[in-house]
Amino acid sequence: MSNIVNVEERIKNFDEFHLTASYEQQSCDASRCMECGVPFCQAGMMISGMASGCPLHNLVPETNELVSMGNYEQAYLRLSKTHSFPEFTSRVCPALCEAACTQGNCTGEPVPTKENEAAIIDYAFEQKLVTEEAPKLRTGKRVAIIGSGPSGLAAAQLLNRRGHMVTVYERSDRPGGLLRYGIPNMKLDKRMIDRRVQLMEEAGVIFKCNVNVGVDITAKEIMAENDRVILCCGASNPRDIAAPGRDAKGIYFAVDFLSEVSKKLMDQDYDSDKILKAKDFSFGSLKGKHVIVIGGGDTGNDCVGTSVRLGAAKVTQLEMMPAAPAQRADNNPWPEWPKVLKTDYGQEEAAFCYGADPRVFQTTVTEYLKDKKGNLKGIKTTKLESKLDKKTGRMNMVPVEGTEEELKADLVLIAAGFLGSEAYVTDQFGVAKNARTNIETKADGYETSVNNVFAAGDVRRGQSLVVWAIAEGREVARAVDESMMGYSNLGC
Template structure:
């Protein structure tokens, strides 16, 4: 259990973050991690609880508590403390296909459920995980592992996001021949273009993709199945198909003037910025001057409004600051969450508290205040004579409870309208489900949210040999949930093809 009194002797300590005004000068990751020795001390704080909620991974009151992958957290914390890094890596890889991703972008559901966090600071699980995987690459533990036996079965995976990659990794190691089709020019899906470089440097993705290629996974890029290539050809060529195309149908803001020039969906903006960065770095790795890349959505010198207070909205704020935006305002429809847990939100539930993320911290440093404006939405987009966005009309919102259903009711506050100058607006209001054309091409049924429909707990669609996983199946969610879905889907595909499966259950 690590050190029996570790949680009493040592305070939580994390790696140092590069100061805001320094880190906005580039698009690099800005987390400086602890030394191995310091990380071992942090791992010693783990108590190996009788009931380790950190790896519980179940829902409480509609919210996930603990790691959905059921990572063996107390076990590898103990191994870190004892300096047995290789065995710690082996225990971590039993449940998590991509700790190099989750240790950077996961919101750490495990830490929110840590027993130490009940009356103090939780164990630094995510940084411990990061230390394991980076040590594994450094020491060669995370080496290429080519399967010895091939089954002769061929599997097509449509989409190379975390769900598709997890399924591909599992099925390839089982001995099946796996081909991943990706409509973009680079693999990774959401990881590549939906998450900015500051949170996940793209070399980290390529590092893993290169290993998967050596292990036998084939990647076919710029292949838009359902448009460039017929689904019938895929079904004829492969023994099974997994649809893992994500939930990329963005929620729109339908208000007067929506056709104004200068309004973009957040995912298109972030994709544009990352593509420009990669293009520039390909020519000169020493520069992050995106002005040298043509055709991207540039926010330099502009008054930017971001609609949406979630992670994607925050990523947009941080990206705009690095572009050199004149100002950034983030509009959030919901009220500001409390600073501390409310009485009806006890541990080990996910804490519904106000979170100030890296983009908001940078906005405070650059502009002097938090960019978020709560309980506000856009009522009208105002255009100039050229049809370009020049301002938005906002209105305040108030909430009340429906006495019968308990649901929140929202209405505009009379007389609260105000005009905000704006020449670039980014919509980060979430997603409504999957894009329908791939589902239609394969003939699979969709539910009322346009997610691919399956029986509960199952991944098989209504079409023979066609399965689904990830956001396309469950709706917009976290990377860790996508990895879980990919792994569980792989088990069911393996069982379908072989009559049994020996892939590890979660």
């Protein structure tokens, strides 16, 4: 029997419910397995310390049940209590909540929470349920946010709702950070970002684009004009793959490649036909070219998919680690994150176009080959194997002798992740960093070593997921609000 009445009652009394000690039990009453009586979804059980679950503390069982009953409006009201931008995560999040679903353990197929989330927010926008009203009263406090990625947008949204004057500084020509310039449009339509930014602007948030803090304006000026500053600059230092011949023409970082394609598409008013015919990219036309993508993960997959769509003759993706098993191993039980082989849209499209999965596992580049003019013409690779380092006690991937091979390459895209914050920003503000160059914050929150300067998102925790960035943006907003007002009524 449904407990929809209880769900609606809990929504009405959210603040009280959010603080109750019995949160774990209440959040999972909605749907239980008929076989064992275990809750279908444990993504809301963050208090219980599960490894898998939603960083935003979304009460997934409740929204799932509301969707199953066709009550999308109530589902949106429930979801919007804890989530700033479902339209982003429902497209790009790897769905930690699905990994935490007990139905996935019982039947092998979890509840499709990402699809439900997308349906909820799409319905809400279509029915004009999504609004962002200017606060009736202003506090007189001013907050500057450096960076307009998911953490910066989330912090700006809540602090503006609270009544503070919020200015967001973005060095690119449009807001969104890596949401806009690090994720292809076929994965996240950038008009979704524009739609959300417009609502925030109408509510009073000020966006200053093409302003590079630390270059166009100093940290000292920013701090003098504002009561608090939040650094949401991301971890935008790309990790390089150094090898002989690295200076060859035709080697690009993945984020630069994806950013240029995204910008070109937006400048062409999303006319994909013009993009396919364009030749004025810095990397030239991809038609007939052999592309090598170094690195796995979402960014590597995005480079594969983008290269396929731009007409590459062949795309090969090199991954250092071995291929994961097709199914969970015995030592990887639920509720651990499923360490199984993930074949994403980019690999699927490459396999369709070229007849085989583009990935080559346990392989790395040892040399970039160039012609007499310095242009890239190929790479040398070697196979890798896992071996124990007796000094450190860690397993390392090391080259296997006699496995060298040459591959043709007209373009190499390095998708090896990011190293951390960029020094020109952190040095200007004088904030402390750790060994990984992430900004350090005080043990009790998000404030940095510099008074009144806070940090959130990838710049603080290192390269991570969009859902974590949004969660940190919401939490830093609460911390900043409390530091200025002495208390906070932001329910994060």
